[in-house]
Structure formats: C-alpha cells, structure tokens
Amino acid sequence: MLLWRFVGRTNVILSNGVNWQRHSRVVKSALNRNVPIEKFASLTKRLFSVMGDGGRLLTFSTTLTEASRFILCLLSGTTALGHDFNTIVDNHSPFVAKYNEVMDSIASPLFLVFPKLETWFPRKHVIRKIDDLVNDFGKLLEDKKQRPGNDMLTYMLEEPEMTDEEFRDNMVVFFIAGHDTTAGAMSSFVYYLSKHPEAQVRARKEVVAALGKDEPNIENLRHMPFLQACIRESLRINTPIVSCLSLMVILSPILRAIIPDLCSNGKSYHIPAKASVIMNICAIHYNETYWPNPYKFDPTRFMNQGDGEEARIDASLWLPFALGPRQCPARNFAMYELRTLASMLLQQWEWNLPADSPHHDSIKNGFSPFALSLPKDMDIIFRRVEQ
Numbered sequence: 001m002l003l004w005r006f007v008g009r010t011n012v013i014l015s016n017g018v019n020w021q022r023h024s025r026v027v028k029s030a031l032n033r034n035v036p037i038e039k040f041a042s043l044t045k046r047l048f049s050v051m052g053d054g055g056r057l058l059t060f061s062t063t064l065t066e067a068s069r070f071i072l073c074l075l076s077g078t079t080a081l082g083h084d085f086n087t088i089v090d091n092h093s094p095f096v097a098k099y100n101e102v103m104d105s106i107a108s109p110l111f112l113v114f115p116k117l118e119t120w121f122p123r124k125h126v127i128r129k130i131d132d133l134v135n136d137f138g139k140l141l142e143d144k145k146q147r148p149g150n151d152m153l154t155y156m157l158e159e160p161e162m163t164d165e166e167f168r169d170n171m172v173v174f175f176i177a178g179h180d181t182t183a184g185a186m187s188s189f190v191y192y193l194s195k196h197p198e199a200q201v202r203a204r205k206e207v208v209a210a211l212g213k214d215e216p217n218i219e220n221l222r223h224m225p226f227l228q229a230c231i232r233e234s235l236r237i238n239t240p241i242v243s244c245l246s247l248m249v250i251l252s253p254i255l256r257a258i259i260p261d262l263c264s265n266g267k268s269y270h271i272p273a274k275a276s277v278i279m280n281i282c283a284i285h286y287n288e289t290y291w292p293n294p295y296k297f298d299p300t301r302f303m304n305q306g307d308g309e310e311a312r313i314d315a316s317l318w319l320p321f322a323l324g325p326r327q328c329p330a331r332n333f334a335m336y337e338l339r340t341l342a343s344m345l346l347q348q349w350e351w352n353l354p355a356d357s358p359h360h361d362s363i364k365n366g367f368s369p370f371a372l373s374l375p376k377d378m379d380i381i382f383r384r385v386e387q
C-alpha cells in the first residue's frame with residue numbers, strides 16, 4: 001500500500017514489542033520536554049490575521065486547502081518538527097500542494113477497496129510524488145541536525161540509538177498523527193458551540209475573565225474549567241478516532257478490566273493472550289449507563305455539580321486518546337494545543353452555523369485517508385467580538 005511508502009515501517013505506530021518500547025521511550029521523552037503554549041498562541045495570531053474581519057470560513061476540515069485549517073498543519077509542523085511550512089499565509093505553498101496530492105491518491109476509493117491494483121497497475125507518478133515528499137522530510141531532518149531548535153524533533157535527535165530512517169519515519173508519523181486528529185477535534189468544538197450559543201457565551205465569559213487581553217499561558221488556562229469541559233465533551237460526542245486499531249491483549253490488562261464492566265449483560269469473556277482486539281470507542285462514549293442522554297452535547301458532565309470545578313472522570317469511559325500502553329503519547333500536548341486555540345477563538349471571535357449548512361440537523365463526518373472520522377466541509381460564520 002502506498003500509505004506505508006509514505007509513513008515508513010520503522011516508527012512508533014507500526015512497531016511492536018521491544019522495538020516499540022524503544023520508539024515509544026524516545027517519542028514520549030521528546031513530547032514531555034515542554035508544551036510550547038507561546039508558540040501555539042503566536043501561530044494562532046497568524047491564523048487570525050489571515051481570517052481578517054471574518055466572514056464565512058471553512059473550519060478545520062478534511063482538506064488542506066483553507067487558511068483556517070492550516071493552523072493545525074503549522075501547529076504540529078512548527079512545534080513538533082520545528083519547521084515553518086508557511087501554510088497559513090501561503091495558500092499555494094508547494095508543500096501543501098504535494099501533500100494534498102499524495103493524500104488524495106492514497107485515499108483513492110478504488111485503490112483502497114482493491115489494493116492489489118497497486119501491484120498490477122503501479123501509479124508511478126504518485127510513487128514519485130511520495131518519494132519526493134519523503135525526501136523533503138529527510139532534508140528537513142538534515143537541516144535540523146545543523147540547526148537544532150526547541151522542538152520535539154531536536155529532542156528526538158539527541159537519542160544516539162536511532163537511525164536516520166527511524167527519525168524520518170517518526171517525523172512523518174508526528175506530522176500525520178498530529179494534525180488530522182486535532183483538526184477534527186477543533187471542528188467539532190466550534191460546531192457544538194455554534195449549535196449551543198449559551199455554552200459559547202458561558203465559555204467566552206470564563207475566558208475573558210481569565211485572560212483579559214492577555215495570551216493564554218499555563219497559569220491562566222487553569223482557570224477555564226468550563227472551556228476544558230466543552231473540549232472534552234466535543235471529544236466524547238464526536239471523537240476523531242472511533243476505534244483503536246488493534247490492541248494485543250497481553251499488553252493491556254486494563255482491557256481485561258473494562259470489558260466485563262462495560263458489558264451490561266453481566267457476562268464475562270475469555271480473551272486469549274495475544275489476541276488482537278479492536279476497541280469501539282464510540283460504543284463506550286455512547287453507553288447510556290455511563291453517559292445518560294449520550295447524544296446530547298452537555299459539557300457539564302465534566303464539571304462537579306455546584307462548585308464549577310472540573311469533575312474527575314473514570315479514565316476507561318472517556319477514550320478519545322485511547323488507554324493503556326499504546327494510548328496517545330501526545331494527549332497532554334494536544335489538549336494544550338486545543339485549549340490555547342479555543343480560548344483565543346473565544347476571546348476574539350464569535351461564530352454561528354450558516355442557515356444553509358448541511359450540518360444543521362446533525363454533524364456530518366467524512367473519513368480522512370487514515371480512517372479518521374472528521375467533520376466534512378463545515379462552513380462557519382466568524383465575526384470579531386466587539387471589544
């Protein structure tokens with residue numbers, strides 16, 4: 001499959017066992033070194049300058065063609081890889097053009113349904129484009145070695161035991177794993193707050209009280225429990241990753257614990273060691289026993305009654321980042337990314353869904369090349385908040 005030609009096989013997502021442990025250690029230590037909130041904020045300001053006075057804009061949707069989507073590309077690009085792809089201001093960036101073409105070709109339904117076609121009728125021009133893109137990532141790696149920065153790639157490069165191929169494959173993984181997921185999460189957040197203006201007003205009040213005219217930082221973000229609840233509820237109700245690919249049962253004792261608990265029929269199941277299990281995250285997020293009225297957007301599920309503080313939620317019931325050893329290593333990074341962008345959006349913009357939106361009755365998702373479920377082509381009307 002062409003996807004593997006792009007992503008490579010020597011990275012944290014595709015490795016297993018001892019090899020995965022090595023990749024995972026390097027990736028986690030790079031991710032946990034710092035959360036670059038100031039960088040998120042300065043990139044968000046750049047996005048706002050492109051949004052101008054607002055109007056009808058496509059949100060963080062399934063293609064890399066609109067300015068407002070580029071922030072995510074840049075957020076993960078610039079902060080994870082330490083390279084400015086310049087996609088916010090440059091609508092015709094060659095990188096974006098190349099990336100879009102490769103993604104469209106990889107996602108071609110004909111070739112996804114009949115992967116054998118790739119062997120019988122190799123798409124040479126696509127293969128060339130993919131190799132070209134992989135080459136770009138390789139150059140970026142060389143450049144980073146010469147000019148280290150304050151980013152995850154630089155931290156990874158400090159690891160002596162990784163090969164250049166492994167570094168490059170992990171870079172592609174960061175890039176891909178980082179922006180589609182966050183784009184989907186952000187789109188859902190914007191959507192639900194446009195469908196629930198009372199929640200938007202409450203979140204904005206909280207943000208303005210915590211930020212004033214300042215930018216978000218680690219300290220003031222702590223004072224926005226309702227905003228955090230809105231983001232968490234959007235991730236519950238419309239999670240970008242609807243099922244975890246495969247979990248080796250031997251690796252995940254937690255699964256043994258949660259599966260019987262979640263089966264309300266009271267039966268227990270024998271799962272043989274090393275069996276592959278696909279965990280249906282949506283089934284858990286819509287389980288009425290744990291989430292009453294599950295189709296309702298209700299951020300207060302994540303708040304304590306009365307005191308307005310964040311509630312503690314059982315980690316096995318809210319799974320947008322999965323659970324266990326293979327859970328998302330960037331969950332903290334991603335949540336700060338979302339909180340920074342969301343708080344600045346609320347501080348400076350208000351928004352609503354246009355009357356003719358196809359998402360009027362319910363959110364409509366499409367599948368990305370990586371089988372993520374993301375809001376599709378969602379226009380939102382943005383207006384500057386009166387200061």
Ligand code: HEM
Nearest residue numbers: 013177178181182185241244245320321322326328330334
């Ligand atoms: C809202 C944003 C995000 C969501 C909802 C999300 C969700 C997930 C989920 C559910 C998994 C487990 C997949 C599986 O087991 O099948 C995962 C894995 C992963 N994610 Fe994320 N993710 C997000 C953002 C990011 C970002 C920003 C990065 C990197 C900068 C990232 C890097 C990774 C990596 C490297 C893995 C593989 C971990 C492993 O196999 O050990 N993710 N993510």
